[in-house]
Amino acid sequence: MMKKIKYNNLKRICFAALVFMLALGCERDLTEEVQLATFPSIGEVFTDAPVNLTDQFFVSFDPAQGANTEGFGVDTNVAFQGTTSIRIDVPASNDPNGGFIGGIFRDRGEGRNLTQYDALTFWARGSTTGTLGEVGFGTDFLGGQFPVSRSNIQLTTNWKKYVIPIPDASKLVQEKGMFLFAAGGLDVLGDGPNGNEIGWTFWLDEIRFETLGTNLAVNTEILNGQDIVIQGFAGTNLEITGLSQTINLGTGENVDINVAPAYFNFLNSNPSVATVTESGLVSVAGNSGTTIITGQINGIEANGSLEVTSNGQFPVAPIPTRDSGDVISLFSDAYSNVPVRHYNGFFAPFQTTMGGAGSDPNNVDIQGTLPDGSLDNIINYTQLNFVSIGTYDTVPLVDVSTMTHLHININVREAIDPSDFIRLEIESGTFTGSTGNGSFILSSAFLTNPANVNDDGWVTVEVPLSSFSGNIDFSELGQLFFISDATISDIWVDNVYFYNDN
Amino acid sequence: MMRHIKYILGTMAILLFACDLDETQEVATLTNLVWEDNFDTDGAPDPTKWAFEIGDGTAQGIPGWGNNELQYYTDRPENVRVQSGVLEITARQEAFNGSNYTSARLITRGLFQRKYGRFEARIKLPTGQGYWPAFWMLGDDNNGTEVWPNIGEIDIMEYLGDEPTKVFGTIHGPAYSGGESISKEYNLLNDRFDTGFHIFGIEWGPSYINFYVDDVLYQTLTPQDVEEETNGEGRWIFDDRAFYMILNVAVGGNLPGPPSPDTIFPQSMVVDYVRVYN
Numbered sequence: 001m002m003k004k005i006k007y008n009n010l011k012r013i014c015f016a017a018l019v020f021m022l023a024l025g026c027e028r029d030l031t032e033e034v035q036l037a038t039f040p041s042i043g044e045v046f047t048d049a050p051v052n053l054t055d056q057f058f059v060s061f062d063p064a065q066g067a068n069t070e071g072f073g074v075d076t077n078v079a080f081q082g083t084t085s086i087r088i089d090v091p092a093s094n095d096p097n098g099g100f101i102g103g104i105f106r107d108r109g110e111g112r113n114l115t116q117y118d119a120l121t122f123w124a125r126g127s128t129t130g131t132l133g134e135v136g137f138g139t140d141f142l143g144g145q146f147p148v149s150r151s152n153i154q155l156t157t158n159w160k161k162y163v164i165p166i167p168d169a170s171k172l173v174q175e176k177g178m179f180l181f182a183a184g185g186l187d188v189l190g191d192g193p194n195g196n197e198i199g200w201t202f203w204l205d206e207i208r209f210e211t212l213g214t215n216l217a218v219n220t221e222i223l224n225g226q227d228i229v230i231q232g233f234a235g236t237n238l239e240i241t242g243l244s245q246t247i248n249l250g251t252g253e254n255v256d257i258n259v260a261p262a263y264f265n266f267l268n269s270n271p272s273v274a275t276v277t278e279s280g281l282v283s284v285a286g287n288s289g290t291t292i293i294t295g296q297i298n299g300i301e302a303n304g305s306l307e308v309t310s311n312g313q314f315p316v317a318p319i320p321t322r323d324s325g326d327v328i329s330l331f332s333d334a335y336s337n338v339p340v341r342h343y344n345g346f347f348a349p350f351q352t353t354m355g356g357a358g359s360d361p362n363n364v365d366i367q368g369t370l371p372d373g374s375l376d377n378i379i380n381y382t383q384l385n386f387v388s389i390g391t392y393d394t395v396p397l398v399d400v401s402t403m404t405h406l407h408i409n410i411n412v413r414e415a416i417d418p419s420d421f422i423r424l425e426i427e428s429g430t431f432t433g434s435t436g437n438g439s440f441i442l443s444s445a446f447l448t449n450p451a452n453v454n455d456d457g458w459v460t461v462e463v464p465l466s467s468f469s470g471n472i473d474f475s476e477l478g479q480l481f482f483i484s485d486a487t488i489s490d491i492w493v494d495n496v497y498f499y500n501d502n
Numbered sequence: 503m504m505r506h507i508k509y510i511l512g513t514m515a516i517l518l519f520a521c522d523l524d525e526t527q528e529v530a531t532l533t534n535l536v537w538e539d540n541f542d543t544d545g546a547p548d549p550t551k552w553a554f555e556i557g558d559g560t561a562q563g564i565p566g567w568g569n570n571e572l573q574y575y576t577d578r579p580e581n582v583r584v585q586s587g588v589l590e591i592t593a594r595q596e597a598f599n600g601s602n603y604t605s606a607r608l609i610t611r612g613l614f615q616r617k618y619g620r621f622e623a624r625i626k627l628p629t630g631q632g633y634w635p636a637f638w639m640l641g642d643d644n645n646g647t648e649v650w651p652n653i654g655e656i657d658i659m660e661y662l663g664d665e666p667t668k669v670f671g672t673i674h675g676p677a678y679s680g681g682e683s684i685s686k687e688y689n690l691l692n693d694r695f696d697t698g699f700h701i702f703g704i705e706w707g708p709s710y711i712n713f714y715v716d717d718v719l720y721q722t723l724t725p726q727d728v729e730e731e732t733n734g735e736g737r738w739i740f741d742d743r744a745f746y747m748i749l750n751v752a753v754g755g756n757l758p759g760p761p762s763p764d765t766i767f768p769q770s771m772v773v774d775y776v777r778v779y780n
Contacts, residue, residue: 213692214667216629218766246764248629250694252664254764 039113045105045120045178045207048082049074052112053105053178059141060103061182068098080123080159080205088204090130093185093197102182104139105207111174117209120148120164120179126155127201133182136164137209138260140177145262145279149180150255155202163255165215165247167263168298179207214250221245222264222280222295223304230306232284233314235369240266240280240306245297264295264302274308288312314368315456316376317409317494328400329497330389330480333370333377337361339395343379344387352486353387355380356493366492379493380413385486388479389496392430397476400465403498406480408461411492412447420444420487424461426468430478438470439483458494465498529712529719530705530779532620537778541589547582552608554582555750558601571634572754572761574601582606588772593633593751595767603767607750615642615744620779621658622703622714623749628769629696632761633663634752635771637702639745651679654739656711659702662758663765666694669702671713671721675728677736684731686713686721699774708741749773 044051061067071089079085093099120137136149150164166172181204185197219225224242243259261280268276270291274284282293290309295302320327320334329335331343343356343364355365356379365380381387391398410422425439440463446452452459465474480496539551554577559567566572573593575581581604582591593605623637638660641653655674662668672685690700705712713721725738751771754760761767 211692214694216666216694216697218629218764248666250667252631252662252666 039111039174040109041113041116043114043117043209045122045209046086046204047206047208048079048084050105052108054108057105058103059106060101063098066099067103068095068101070097071101072103075203078203080125080203082205085203085205086207087201088181088183089201090183090185090199092199093193093195095199099195099197100133100182100184102134103180104141104177105179106140106142107176107178111176112172112178114166114172114175114209115169117169117172117211118166118215119210119212120166120207121161121210121212122179122207123159123161123205124155125159125203126157128186129154129156130183130186130200130202131155132202133184134180135162135182136180136258138172138175138177139180140175142176144175144177145260146171146175147177147180147258147260148263149258151258159205163212163215163249165245165249165255165257166209167217167245167257167259170298171263212250216248217245217297217300218248218254219246220295220297220300220302221304222302223306225303227305227307229309231309231311233311233368234284234286235314236284238282240276240282240293240295242304243280243295243302259297263297265297267294267296269293273310282306282308284308284310286310286313314376315411315458316368316370317378317411317458317492318454318460319370320407320495320497322407322499326500327497328398328403328499329495330391330398331361331377331379331496332494333361333375334495335497338391338398341390341393341395343389344381345390347388350385351387352383352385354382356387356389376494380490381482381493382490383486384482384484384489384491386481386483388427388481390430390479392478397428397430397432397478399475400477400498401475402500403474404465404501405499406461406463406465407495407497407499408493409495410442410447410459410461411457411494412459412488413457413490413492414488416444416448416488418444420447421484422447422488422491423481423483424463424468425479425481425483426472426477427479427481428473429476432476432478435478436471436473438468438472439481440468529714529717530620530622530703532705532779534780535777536616536619536780537614538775539589540587540775541584541773542587544585545583546577546579547584547589547608551610551613553611553613555607555609558599566755567752569752569755569757571752572601572632573603573605573752574598575607575750576604577606578604580604582608588774589749590770590772591635591749591751592768592770593628593753595761603753603761605751605753607748609746609748611640611642611746613746614778615746616778616780617741617744618707618780620703620705621747621776622701622778623658623776624699624701624774625659626697626699626772626774627661627663627666627695628751628771629663629666630761630765630769631664632754632758632765633769634660634755634758635663636660636748636750636752637773637776638748640748641739641743641745644743650674652676652739653743654745655679655683656704656706656740656745657683657685658704658713659715660757661695663696664758664762666696667691669695669715671704673711673723673728673740675736675739677732678728682732684723684727688713688715688718688720690715699772706740709738711740747776747778749776 058072060069068091075087132153134149138147186200266276272287273289273291276282293306329337366378368376370376422442428436558574591606598604638657643653651674657672667690670687672683674683711723728736
C-alpha cells in the first residue's frame with residue numbers, strides 16, 4: 001500500500017515535469033497553439049454500423065474507371081463481433097457493371113484528430129482466399145495529404161485481424177479519410193490479369209483506429225531504397241517516388257506500407273541547386289552544383305537518396321530572327337517545318353548514330369525552356385558517325401532552289417580535336433533514280449573559332465548553297481547528312497533551315 | 503533558452519526512470535544489494551565479474567550448444583563491449599571459424615555464484631526471426647562431476663526475436679528438461695521488448711522461484727509444480743546448490759529457427775545493469 005502511494009506521487013511529479021516542460025517548450029508558440037481547433041478523436045470507423053461517417057457511407061471509386069458500385073452492403077447474418085459486418089461482393093473482371101470494387105469511407109464532420117493512435121485495424125474474412133488489392137486510410141477524394149495503404153493482402157476464410165500502421169500520427173490532426181479498400185476478381189487459373197477472374201465475397205468488421213504500442217519501423221525507404229544520381233538543367237522536374245516503410249508488428253510479422261510523401265521530411269543539402277516540396281516534387285534550380293536529397297519520417301532516416309547535379313540554366317539555341325517568308329525549315333521551333341521522313345534513318349549496318357528518332361520535331365531528344373517559357377526542341381545525336389535528315393519516300397522532296405543559304409546551329413558536347421570535322425552533305429533526287437550530291441566541311445578551326453561560337457557553345461553555321469561542291473539539284477532536296485566519321489560523336493542540333501538572303 | 507529546455511528534459515528522463523524502478527519494487531521483497539554490475543566503465547566487461555564461453559560448443563562437447571545454434575561465441579569487442587553505461591552483446595552475420603554468425607556469452611561461473619536471492623537485469627532486446635537472447639542461470643556442476651539437467655537451470659528471461667511482445671521464464675531439472683521443461687510466457691501489453699528497456703528478474707528462496715517482468719509477477723514455481731508437471735517423476739533441485747548467471751545472444755537453433763532474409767544484422771542485446779539482492 002505504501003509503495004502504491006509512493007508510485008502515484010512519483011507519477012504526479014513526472015506529470016508535473018511534463019507539463020512544465022511542455023509549458024516552457026510551447027511558450028513561444030502559445031498564441032498559435034491556442035488557435036488550433038481540436039477535432040474529435042473517435043477511433044471507431046465501423047462496429048455494427050458506421051461510426052460518424054457520411055450518410056453516403058461508401059464512396060466508390062469512379063465507375064467510369066471500371067469501379068463496380070453494386071457489391072457493397074452490410075450483412076446482418078455474419079459478424080466477427082456484434083451483429084453486423086460489411087459485406088463486399090467482388091465482381092468478376094468481365095462484369096458489365098464494373099470489373100473491380102473499391103472506395104473510401106469519409107468522416108461526416110470536419111475530420112478527426114487521430115494523433116493518439118498508431119494503427120488502423122480491422123477484421124476480415126473471405127469466401128475464399130482472395131486478395132485485397134489495397135487497404136488503407138487517408139484518402140478522402142478531397143485532396144487529403146496523408147494516405148497510407150497496404151497492398152495485396154491475401155485473406156483467409158476465417159476471421160483474422162489486420163493492421164495498417166500509422167507512420168507518424170502527429171500529422172493526422174484533421175483526417176477525413178477513414179478507410180479505403182480495392183479488390184478485384186480471383187485469378188483462379190493463376191494466369192495473370194487477363195479478364196477471366198471470377199467473383200468472390202469478403203466481410204469486414206470492427207474497423208477502428210487503435211493505439212497498439214507495438215509497431216516498430218524496421219525499414220524506411222524513398223526511391224525504393226536506391227541511391228539515384230541524376231543531372232539536369234534548371235527547370236527539370238521529377239517526383240520522389242518509391243516511398244514506403246516496413247513495420248514489425250507485435251506479432252513479429254513485417255508489413256510493408258505505402259506512405260504518402262507528406263509524412264516525410266525531405267532534407268536538401270543545397271537548395272540553390274534543386275528544390276524539393278513537401279509532396280516530394282524536385283525541381284532543378286539555376287545554380288550549378290550538386291545537392292543530396294534524403295527523407296525522414298518522424299526522425300527516422302530513410303534508405304535511398306537523390307543526388308541532383310544542376311548544369312545551370314539550359315543553354316538554349318540562338319533564336320532565329322529571319323522572316324518566315326524567307327525560310328524553308330527542316331527543324332526549328334521558330335518556323336513551320338516541312339514534312340520530314342526522319343531525323344535519323346538508323347541506316348544499318350554502318351550507322352552508329354543514336355538520337356533524333358521519329359519524324360516529329362516536337363518529340364525529340366532534349367527540350368529546353370526558352371526565356372519566354374516556350375520549349376526549345378533540340379536533337380541530340382550521340383555516337384555520331386553519320387546521320388541524315390530525310391525528306392523523301394514518304395514525304396515530298398523539298399524545293400529550296402529559291403534559297404541562298406543553309407543555316408544550322410550546332411553545339412558540340414565534347415572537346416574538339418584539331419583533326420575533328422563535321423561534313424555537311426546534301427543529296428538531291430533521293431529515290432527518283434537520278435540523285436545528285438555535294439558537301440561542305442565544317443573544320444575543327446571553324447567549330448572552335450570564337451567568332452562562330454556563343455557563350456553557351458552554340459556554333460552558328462550559315463553556308464551559301466553555292467559553296468557546296470558537286471551536282472546538287474536544289475529543287476528536289478532528299479537528305480541533309482551530318483558526317484563526322486566518329487571524330488565528333490556528341491552534338492546538339494537546332495534551327496536547321498534554308499533561307500534567302502536577298 | 504535552449505539550455506534550459508535541455509535541463510528540464512534531462513530532469514524528466516531521470517524522473518521517468520525513477521518511476522520505472524519503483525514499479526519493480528512492488529513485486530520484489532529482497533532489497534539488500536550483494537552484487538552488481540552497472541557497466542559504467544567503457545571497454546571489455548569487468549573480468550572480475552564476467553568470464554566468456556568461446557566457440558560453437560564443440561570444445562564443450564555440445565556442438566551448437568546443444569540446440570543446433572548457429573553462432574560462434576567470441577570475446578571480441580565486435581561481439582561484446584561496455585559502452586556509454588551499457589553492456590552490448592552483438593550478434594553479427596559473418597563467416598567466422600566455420601560459423602556464419604558471431605555473438606557472445608558471458609558467465610559468472612567461478613566469479614559469482616550463490617544460492618537464493620533476487621537476480622535481476624535491465625535489458626533491451628533485438629528484433630527479428632532467429633534472435634534468441636537470454637538471461638539465465640545454471641547450477642554449479644561440482645567441478646564437472648555432475649551434468650545437466652541434474653545441476654538445474656533457471657531461465658530468468660528468454661526471448662525470440664520474431665515474438666517481440668513475449669518473454670518466458672523456465673526451470674529445467676531431472677525429468678523436466680528441454681521440451682519438457684516447466685515454463686510460462688509473459689506477454690507485454692501495448693509495448694514490446696525491443697524498443698525500450700525492461701527489467702527481468704527472479705526472487706528465489708527455499709522451495710520457490712518467483713518470475714517477474716517490470717512490476718508484474720507472472721509466475722511462481724515450487725516443488726509442488728514440479729511434482730504436478732512431471733507426475734511425480736521430477737525432483738526440485740533448487741535448494742541444493744549455488745547457481746551462476748549467464749547473458750548471451752544465440753542465433754538460430756531448434757527453438758527460434760534460423761534467421762530469415764528480413765532479419766537485420768548486427769543487433770545487440772543491451773544490458774543496463776545486473777543486480778543481485780538477498
